[in-house]
């Protein structure tokens with residue numbers, strides 16, 4: 001299982017894209033995945049229409065994070081973090097309901113088979129991070145929310 005698509009991939013830009021390039025890419029992509037387009041497409045291909053609904057919110061989220069320099073920096077840090085642990089493979093995909101919410105720490109955890117746990121912090125979620133790394137081994141999980 002590969003990692004989920006990154007915000008850059010949803011906007012179809014390279015990670016080094018300029019603010020201008022980002023804006024143009026967003027404007028183009030949001031038209032491509034807009035629900036109005038969806039209706040037209042539904043008639044021709046129901047499967048691609050389904051993918052489009054999902055992509056619309058993903059493209060919006062990607063834009064919200066990347067157009068904010070502070071959030072983009074955090075997101076880049078998160079991607080760099082994932083890259084340095086390149087041996088990690090996505091072990092499974094889980095929903096937030098399948099994770100344990102820690103009231104005190106305000107983060108989500110899930111027991112890993114190594115004895116440690118996968119960790120997804122609230123700050124990670126603010127930038128749309130959806131891969132949780134295990135604190136004890138190289139496994140990672142895709143968190144759907």
Ligand SMILES: [Zn+2]
Pocket residue numbers: 112113114115116117134135136137138139
């Ligand atoms: Zn582990």
